[in-house]
Amino acid sequence: MQTVAILGSTGAIGTRALEVVEALAGQVKVTVLAAGENTELLARQIFQFQPRLVSVGTEAAVKDLTARLGANAPEIVVGDEGLIEAATYPTDIVLNAVMGARGIQPALAAVRRGARLALANKECLVAAGSFIMAEARQHGALIVPVDSEHCALFQSMLAGQQREVERWIITASGGPFRTWETGRLATATIADALNHPNWNMGKKITVDSATLMNKGLEVIEAHHLFAAPYDKIEVLVHPQSIVHSMVEYIDGSVMAQLATHDMRLPIQYALTYPNRLKLSWPRLNFANYGQLTFEQPDTNKFPALDLAISAGKAGGYAPCILNAANEVAVSAFLAGEITFVRIAQVVEETLAYESGGAPSSVDDVVAMDRQARERARVILMKGG
Numbered sequence: 001m002q003t004v005a006i007l008g009s010t011g012a013i014g015t016r017a018l019e020v021v022e023a024l025a026g027q028v029k030v031t032v033l034a035a036g037e038n039t040e041l042l043a044r045q046i047f048q049f050q051p052r053l054v055s056v057g058t059e060a061a062v063k064d065l066t067a068r069l070g071a072n073a074p075e076i077v078v079g080d081e082g083l084i085e086a087a088t089y090p091t092d093i094v095l096n097a098v099m100g101a102r103g104i105q106p107a108l109a110a111v112r113r114g115a116r117l118a119l120a121n122k123e124c125l126v127a128a129g130s131f132i133m134a135e136a137r138q139h140g141a142l143i144v145p146v147d148s149e150h151c152a153l154f155q156s157m158l159a160g161q162q163r164e165v166e167r168w169i170i171t172a173s174g175g176p177f178r179t180w181e182t183g184r185l186a187t188a189t190i191a192d193a194l195n196h197p198n199w200n201m202g203k204k205i206t207v208d209s210a211t212l213m214n215k216g217l218e219v220i221e222a223h224h225l226f227a228a229p230y231d232k233i234e235v236l237v238h239p240q241s242i243v244h245s246m247v248e249y250i251d252g253s254v255m256a257q258l259a260t261h262d263m264r265l266p267i268q269y270a271l272t273y274p275n276r277l278k279l280s281w282p283r284l285n286f287a288n289y290g291q292l293t294f295e296q297p298d299t300n301k302f303p304a305l306d307l308a309i310s311a312g313k314a315g316g317y318a319p320c321i322l323n324a325a326n327e328v329a330v331s332a333f334l335a336g337e338i339t340f341v342r343i344a345q346v347v348e349e350t351l352a353y354e355s356g357g358a359p360s361s362v363d364d365v366v367a368m369d370r371q372a373r374e375r376a377r378v379i380l381m382k383g384g
């Protein structure tokens with residue numbers, strides 16, 4: 001029996017992870033749950049999975065959860081410290097499915113104690129990837145990606161050696177605006193941006209898919225996970241989201257992982273690797289698709305992709321600033337404060353303040369994350 005902490009249990013990944021745990025019937029036990037403010041759902045999860053430790057985002061959530069659970073409440077911890085405590089609790093696996101740079105410290109806490117890190121939270125690698133990977137190596141912690149493309153790359157890389165890889169090819173759906181004329185993007189609404197063609201995900205990552213920032217973040221994520229040089233990582237638009245990514249080896253062989261677009265598969269794989277366990281949900285029916293298509297991304301229409309790749313190549317603080325500014329801009333877009341096209345502009349303007357240097361610790365990264373958010377907010381207030 002493997003024990004698991006699920007961080008972000010009330011989110012899109014977290015709720016699917018709990019479905020996977022339920023289907024694995026007795027092979028995985030949830031001993032820790034962490035969420036933000038959705039105490040109604042969290043209370044039901046606690047009732048069903050009986051964790052030993054629970055973390056919530058705010059004191060108000062503690063009060064509300066305690067009132068819901070009464071004498072049956074497990075130990076409850078709170079805030080970012082509580083989230084770190086949740087990742088530190090002795091489990092075999094930590095599934096990090098919180099959104100954003102908040103995922104950095106729990107990722108570190110998990111790898112520092114040698115736990116398996118089932119990693120959905122890509123932002124932690126974007127902002128602090130070299131530190132997290134170094135700590136994982138030092139403590140012998142295995143990081144198994146949950147992000148669908150990286151899970152596909154991870155599986156495709158089992159066919160060869162890292163030094164034999166010629167290209168890591170990351171597929172992208174192209175998002176809801178793939179077929180829109182560039183000029184029409186000025187009219188894109190929140191509902192338009194949240195209308196992802198294939199995946200049902202949390203709001204922030206869904207907007208990232210629409211700007212193609214998600215793919216840029218995924219390039220940086222792949223760079224860290226697989227020690228992949230940037231000039232060997234390519235992005236290829238594949239609107240059907242069936243080929244989840246590919247690895248081309250030096251002999252020209254291309255290994256790909258294909259499946260329906262359902263996150264329960266990568267979640268289960270990350271929990272059970274190296275074993276593959278039976279899954280009973282619908283299979284890929286190739287004849288139903290008829291054709292799988294591929295095209296180059298339009299980086300003029302979607303400037304966020306190049307912004308992210310350039311920040312990744314620049315290294316230092318740039319990826320941390322990019323990520324922080326993007327989180328602020330997406331949140332402002334979702335609050336109706338800025339237009340869709342302004343998101344990438346805010347990121348670019350925030351990055352312009354980058355003054356070189358490189359973090360020497362995760363504390364440096366966290367401090368820069370905070371500063372970059374302040375800068376991005378000032379830029380937002382100035383308008384543009």
Ligand SMILES: NC(=O)C1=CN([C@@H]2O[C@H](COP(=O)(O)OP(=O)(O)OC[C@H]3O[C@@H](n4cnc5c(N)ncnc54)[C@H](OP(=O)(O)O)[C@@H]3O)[C@@H](O)[C@H]2O)C=CC1
Nearest residue numbers: 008010011012013035036037038057098120121122201202
């Ligand atoms: N959704 C997907 O299919 C995919 C997601 N990912 C990545 O996985 C991560 C999660 O994405 P997704 O599930 O879509 O996001 P959601 O927005 O759906 O979920 C975010 C989760 O984080 C929780 N949370 C918020 N604040 C805190 C806090 N202070 N402490 C602990 N938990 C907190 C939320 O809790 P609450 O709602 O209770 O406030 C919620 O459970 C992101 O990094 C995303 O990029 C990667 C690949 C695919």
Ligand SMILES: CC(=O)[C@@H](O)[C@H](O)COP(=O)(O)O
Nearest residue numbers: 147148172173174175209214
């Ligand atoms: C499910 C998953 O891994 C997401 O990151 C997904 O890939 C987003 O789709 P896009 O390819 O549109 O960014």
Ligand SMILES: [Mn+2]
Nearest residue numbers: 147148149218
């Ligand atoms: Mn992905």
